[in-house]
Amino acid sequence: MKIVIDGMGGDNAPKSNVEGVVNAIKEYGVDIIITGDKEILENEFAKHEFDKSKLEIVHTTEIIENEDKPVKAIRSKKDSSMVVALRMVKENKADAIVSAGNTGALLAGGLFVVGRIKGIDRPCLCPAIPNVKGGMTLIADGGANADCKPINLVEFAGMSNIYASKVLGIENPRVALANVGIEEGKGNDLAKKSYEELKKLNLNFIGNIEARELINSYTDIVVCDGFTGNILLKSAEGIAMSILGLLKETFLASTKGKLGAMLLKDDLRKLKTMMDYSEYGGAPLLGVNGGVIKAHGSSDAKAIKNAINQAIKFAKGDVVEDIKEFIKTIEENSEEE
Amino acid sequence: MKIVIDGMGGDNAPKSNVEGVVNAIKEYGVDIIITGDKEILENEFAKHEFDKSKLEIVHTTEIIENEDKPVKAIRSKKDSSMVVALRMVKENKADAIVSAGNTGALLAGGLFVVGRIKGIDRPCLCPAIPNVKGGMTLIADGGANADCKPINLVEFAGMSNIYASKVLGIENPRVALANVGIEEGKGNDLAKKSYEELKKLNLNFIGNIEARELINSYTDIVVCDGFTGNILLKSAEGIAMSILGLLKETFLASTKGKLGAMLLKDDLRKLKTMMDYSEYGGAPLLGVNGGVIKAHGSSDAKAIKNAINQAIKFAKGDVVEDIKEFIKTIEENSEEE
Numbered sequence: 001m002k003i004v005i006d007g008m009g010g011d012n013a014p015k016s017n018v019e020g021v022v023n024a025i026k027e028y029g030v031d032i033i034i035t036g037d038k039e040i041l042e043n044e045f046a047k048h049e050f051d052k053s054k055l056e057i058v059h060t061t062e063i064i065e066n067e068d069k070p071v072k073a074i075r076s077k078k079d080s081s082m083v084v085a086l087r088m089v090k091e092n093k094a095d096a097i098v099s100a101g102n103t104g105a106l107l108a109g110g111l112f113v114v115g116r117i118k119g120i121d122r123p124c125l126c127p128a129i130p131n132v133k134g135g136m137t138l139i140a141d142g143g144a145n146a147d148c149k150p151i152n153l154v155e156f157a158g159m160s161n162i163y164a165s166k167v168l169g170i171e172n173p174r175v176a177l178a179n180v181g182i183e184e185g186k187g188n189d190l191a192k193k194s195y196e197e198l199k200k201l202n203l204n205f206i207g208n209i210e211a212r213e214l215i216n217s218y219t220d221i222v223v224c225d226g227f228t229g230n231i232l233l234k235s236a237e238g239i240a241m242s243i244l245g246l247l248k249e250t251f252l253a254s255t256k257g258k259l260g261a262m263l264l265k266d267d268l269r270k271l272k273t274m275m276d277y278s279e280y281g282g283a284p285l286l287g288v289n290g291g292v293i294k295a296h297g298s299s300d301a302k303a304i305k306n307a308i309n310q311a312i313k314f315a316k317g318d319v320v321e322d323i324k325e326f327i328k329t330i331e332e333n334s335e336e337e
Numbered sequence: 338m339k340i341v342i343d344g345m346g347g348d349n350a351p352k353s354n355v356e357g358v359v360n361a362i363k364e365y366g367v368d369i370i371i372t373g374d375k376e377i378l379e380n381e382f383a384k385h386e387f388d389k390s391k392l393e394i395v396h397t398t399e400i401i402e403n404e405d406k407p408v409k410a411i412r413s414k415k416d417s418s419m420v421v422a423l424r425m426v427k428e429n430k431a432d433a434i435v436s437a438g439n440t441g442a443l444l445a446g447g448l449f450v451v452g453r454i455k456g457i458d459r460p461c462l463c464p465a466i467p468n469v470k471g472g473m474t475l476i477a478d479g480g481a482n483a484d485c486k487p488i489n490l491v492e493f494a495g496m497s498n499i500y501a502s503k504v505l506g507i508e509n510p511r512v513a514l515a516n517v518g519i520e521e522g523k524g525n526d527l528a529k530k531s532y533e534e535l536k537k538l539n540l541n542f543i544g545n546i547e548a549r550e551l552i553n554s555y556t557d558i559v560v561c562d563g564f565t566g567n568i569l570l571k572s573a574e575g576i577a578m579s580i581l582g583l584l585k586e587t588f589l590a591s592t593k594g595k596l597g598a599m600l601l602k603d604d605l606r607k608l609k610t611m612m613d614y615s616e617y618g619g620a621p622l623l624g625v626n627g628g629v630i631k632a633h634g635s636s637d638a639k640a641i642k643n644a645i646n647q648a649i650k651f652a653k654g655d656v657v658e659d660i661k662e663f664i665k666t667i668e669e670n671s672e673e674e
Contacts, residue, residue: 132579143517146525180480180567188483188564211568212575227525230517231548231568238549239576242469243608247584250604257604263597267587271580 004094007036009101018044020304070104086113089290095315096291119327123287148225159286166317178224179208282307341431344373346438355381357641407441423450426627432652433628456664460624485562496623503654515561516545619644
């Protein structure tokens with residue numbers, strides 16, 4: 001088992017990436033490859049005590065920045081820490097990659113460098129949002145495909161179902177369709193047609209879910225096109241953060257408020273952690289020929305370590321093999337019809 | 338100026354409707370027609386002191402329930418409080434209608450009873466969500482049209498722009514397109530094409546807005562298809578309410594928390610009010626030949642009174658005439674091309 005880390009990707013790279021790698025080696029005993037500027041990385045690693053036999057540093061000379069155009073960056077920055085790491089997955093030198101770098105570039109790299117699983121029309125990004133029960137809900141697709149057909153949503157459902165069972169350990173995950181009402185027949189053309197197809201799948205499809213219920217832990221997975229997924233994800237993130245900000249502002253506006261807030265400090269911190277999307281590790285890109293885990297851009301050492309743990313479980317869980325099996329059954333069923 | 342109220346529509350009808358009407362007569366001196374069971378309504382009105390010359394009760398024998406299928410209900414329950422009220426707008430016996438009843442039925446009734454403005458392809462529902470600055474942001478379309486073409490979004494933009502200026506009194510309203518990124522060229526096919534068309538309009542189009550920024554008061558209007566609008570609206574509503582619920586739960590879990598919450602009681606109540614979507618009056622149905630205001634299903638007397646005020650401003654503002662003018666300029670421009 002070998003995991004490769006994009007050493008230079010992320011707002012806190014390479015410091016947090018290096019610290020996350022050190023802690024992952026200590027905690028999971030995993031072999032790690034890290035890509036990036038060798039001198040910089042060695043200086044960072046020199047600050048830590050750990051089993052150096054577990055680490056390989058691969059020198060790269062370029063960095064894909066957040067401002068770079070995704071496809072162009074992947075094609076032109078061939079010696080970037082991200083592209084070199086992706087190539088290692090492609091060439092089976094590593095079982096999975098973790099990157100906190102440019103999301104669009106990682107999606108493009110997943111497609112063009114690692115490559116799609118045969119039979120999958122569109123890979124999907126699968127981030128999680130926290131719910132009020134302290135658990136999380138996967139969004140498939142969380143933003144990789146703005147325009148979708150029903151077959152794409154079927155693939156997203158199947159792939160995220162495998163990921164939820166194998167990597168997150170959820171038994172018989174509940175899969176719901178994002179919609180504007182709970183009754184069958186509701187929604188836009190895509191939702192109506194997708195509902196018909198999702199019903200036929202051999203998984204725990206619980207029907208439609210409204211956006212207002214997403215936070216209430218009624219489902220483990222919500223399936224939708226990537227445009228809708230992005231809206232769901234970003235509005236949850238924005239509103240949660242704004243309300244917490246508003247609370248703080250309101251409390252600090254009066255002496256009584258300040259006193260109250262002081263008493264509630266621990267509770268408020270707990271709430272903030274619960275609502276902090278970066279706590280929930282990385283989002284897998286499902287449907288490509290290997291483990292690709294996107295860590296949050298603002299990942300700290302703990303988030304990187306968590307994402308490495310996800311990558312390990314992804315590789316151990318044979319997620320890619322299971323997706324290949326799933327696609328076979330889909331193709332067989334559609335031939336029978 | 339005459340406003341007609343669906344006396345039997347809404348979770349708190351007819352009590353709150355009657356009380357809202359009484360307060361509206363007192364505060365605005367407006368003439369009101371109310372539809373519904375005459376005996377029940379007379380009994381309710383008997384509890385209040387007000388200028389009875391301002392009120393006309395029109396007896397109806399049927400009620401459209403929340404569970405009724407919208408189109409079927411409008412077509413079959415011809416003597417319902419909602420259909421009779423809609424017909425009064427159609428026949429110019431009233432300038433606008435307020436209903437807190439079945440939303441789908443009111444949309445269908447707006448189309449089939451009141452009728453579309455000539456040249457408008459799709460009327461839109463235009464609810465508001467609160468923002469952290471204490472103001473609100475209109476969503477056009479907030480759920481009337483699940484599938485849309487770019488021309489529909491152009492109409493939504495123009496109509497909500499008129500409503501925001503004339504009824505809400507916002508000067509030169511900012512209009513943004515709901516999207517997954519702020520740069521031009523982002524999004525799904527509909528968003529990309531709509532952006533091109535929105536740029537050409539003679540209004541204050543400020544470009545794309547991401548879902549996470551909606552609560553931050555960066556725009557007065559957000560334009561989108563009704564599927565996306567519903568997702569935006571419902572996720573904002575759900576998350577805001579869940580976080581406030583979570584806060585309460587967390588605070589009440591410890592003695593320290595209880596003490597802190599007691600000190601913060603007023604602040605928390607202020608926050609709750611700010612986030613309470615029913616406080617923000619009704620949502621207009623724009624693009625039909627008259628004022629149609631949908632009040633929240635759970636409207637209390639205050640919400641009904643606020644919705645009546647909106648209906649008055651809607652009629653006074655000549656919104657329908659302005660929309661007719663807007664459509665003319667759109668048609669002229671497309672002929673020129």
